[in-house]
Amino acid sequence: MRNENLRTLISRLKTYYMSTFDTRPETREEALVETLLRLADDRLILGHRLSEWTGHGPELEEDLALANIALDMIGHAAALYAYAAEIEGRSDEDYYAYFRDDIDFKNIAMVELPRGDFAFTIARQFLFSTYSYFLYDLLIKKVADEQFNGMLQKHFKEIKYHLRHSREWVLRLGDGTGESHDRMQEAFNEIWMYTGEMFAVDDFDEAAINKNLFTDSKTFYDEWKSFVNDVIEEATLIVPDNDQYMYSGARRGRHTEYLGHLLAQMQFLRRSYPDAEWK
Amino acid sequence: MRCEAQDLRLKTMNTDQTISQQQIWTWLEEVIDPEIPVLNVVEMGIVRDVEFEGDQVIVKITPTYSGCPAMNAIEVEIRKKLKEKGIVDFFVKTDFSKSWTTDWMTDHAKKKLKEYGIAPPEKTEMDDDFLASLKNKNKIVPCPFCDSLETELQSEFGSTACKSQYYCHGCSQPFEHFKCI
Numbered sequence: 333m334r335n336e337n338l339r340t341l342i343s344r345l346k347t348y349y350m351s352t353f354d355t356r357p358e359t360r361e362e363a364l365v366e367t368l369l370r371l372a373d374d375r376l377i378l379g380h381r382l383s384e385w386t387g388h389g390p391e392l393e394e395d396l397a398l399a400n401i402a403l404d405m406i407g408h409a410a411a412l413y414a415y416a417a418e419i420e421g422r423s424d425e426d427y428y429a430y431f432r433d434d435i436d437f438k439n440i441a442m443v444e445l446p447r448g449d450f451a452f453t454i455a456r457q458f459l460f461s462t463y464s465y466f467l468y469d470l471l472i473k474k475v476a477d478e479q480f481n482g483m484l485q486k487h488f489k490e491i492k493y494h495l496r497h498s499r500e501w502v503l504r505l506g507d508g509t510g511e512s513h514d515r516m517q518e519a520f521n522e523i524w525m526y527t528g529e530m531f532a533v534d535d536f537d538e539a540a541i542n543k544n545l546f547t548d549s550k551t552f553y554d555e556w557k558s559f560v561n562d563v564i565e566e567a568t569l570i571v572p573d574n575d576q577y578m579y580s581g582a583r584r585g586r587h588t589e590y591l592g593h594l595l596a597q598m599q600f601l602r603r604s605y606p607d608a609e610w611k
Numbered sequence: 612m613r614c615e616a617q618d619l620r621l622k623t624m625n626t627d628q629t630i631s632q633q634q635i636w637t638w639l640e641e642v643i644d645p646e647i648p649v650l651n652v653v654e655m656g657i658v659r660d661v662e663f664e665g666d667q668v669i670v671k672i673t674p675t676y677s678g679c680p681a682m683n684a685i686e687v688e689i690r691k692k693l694k695e696k697g698i699v700d701f702f703v704k705t706d707f708s709k710s711w712t713t714d715w716m717t718d719h720a721k722k723k724l725k726e727y728g729i730a731p732p733e734k735t736e737m738d739d740d741f742l743a744s745l746k747n748k749n750k751i752v753p754c755p756f757c758d759s760l761e762t763e764l765q766s767e768f769g770s771t772a773c774k775s776q777y778y779c780h781g782c783s784q785p786f787e788h789f790k791c792i
Binding site: 405 | 674677679680709711765766767768769770772776790792
């Protein structure tokens with residue numbers, strides 16, 4: 333009997349999920365909005381996680397650095413959302429950040445994980461910045477949309493700063509004290525199963541790729557891996573096993589439990605007082 | 612319809628007054644960057660264009676850094692300035708089509724930065740192989756106070772998104788450097 337109920341529930345959920353997510357973008361506009369939101373959600377959520385360090389950084393300079401990077405990432409998201417809002421005819425970009433639920437967010441799971449210790453934050457920033465570097469480098473050459481491309485070029489300059497920052501910390505911590513070395517290694521081990529999503533290409537991506545609005549991230553996987561491996565090894569650390577289980581499905585709404593908690597904090601004020609204004 | 616000519620005239624609140632695009636550029640020079648109060652938004656290269664569309668003035672601005680919290684304040688200040696000068700119909704538009712670079716900063720602005728105690732940005736270089744360049748040592752930035760080259764990068768990120776922090780061993784002073792992007 334209980335199994336029966338479970339089966340009914342699963343089939344209902346499937347119908348719901350299908351109807352919510354499995355509408356493949358057809359028009360150029362739909363594909364562009366999907367791409368903008370996927371890029372922006374990664375950046376908003378990671379920017380929010382980074383902002384949690386404000387006032388808690390291991391030293392003053394690092395507190396400032398993490399806050400600066402958080403601002404950049406949220407700025408990137410805001411610009412991308414604003415363009416999506418323009419296409420969809422919404423009054424402003426706030427809708428995307430404040431009025432969607434966790435299953436509507438299209439970010440990869442890696443960016444929503446709790447901030448962890450400083451080593452975990454650095455491992456994530458390093459892996460994500462390297463991915464962003466290769467992704468944007470290709471997108472700038474490919475994207476045939478002037479406004480979108482202009483944004484990408486602007487963000488690319490800042491991504492380089494972010495990559496330089498986290499790379500230096502990986503080397504400093506990995507090749508540092510016994511404690512910092514162990515924590516850095518543990519951080520990479522823990523996060524590795526979330527790296528697969530950066531290189532998973534689904535039919536939504538393909539719709540955008542076919543319209544010259546996105547690029548296949550598998551094409552730069554080898555370069556990403558080789559750069560990441562070099563830095564991790566230079567930091568006297570061991571590269572985790574690539575054949576392990578990889579998390580998947582977050583871009584289509586299957587998130588970890590952490591995203592809901594993050595959104596509860598981020599969206600609370602705006603949802604409780606939708607018309608609130610800075611005075 | 613966009614009007615290219617410089618001497619086009621526009622009605623303001625005082626109907627007998629007419630103004631040129633050049634006049635608007637001059638007024639915008641009165642809007643000061645809130646984070647770097649020695650520079651105005653025109654010298655910074657934030658104002659990209661002033662256009663007349665019918666009776667409307669369109670001011671195109673571009674953000675310096677994506678996460679720069681001063682951008683909103685700058686936009687508000689530009690609006691205030693135009694209103695103060697009696698412009699009735701205007702629109703401040705954020706333009707992303709070309710990304711801001713420190714090369715747009717005038718030489719005069721860079722000189723003022725140095726006098727203010729901020730090491731100005733150098734000319735940007737094309738880094739063909741950025742990933743390989745990560746292994747290079749950081750460029751030497753001369754101290755804005757004593758011009759010593761014995762300076763040391765302390766953090767890539769400073770009090771604002773556009774600056775990094777240095778320390779000068781020549782005069783034992785910390786200083787900020789305007790990052791070149």
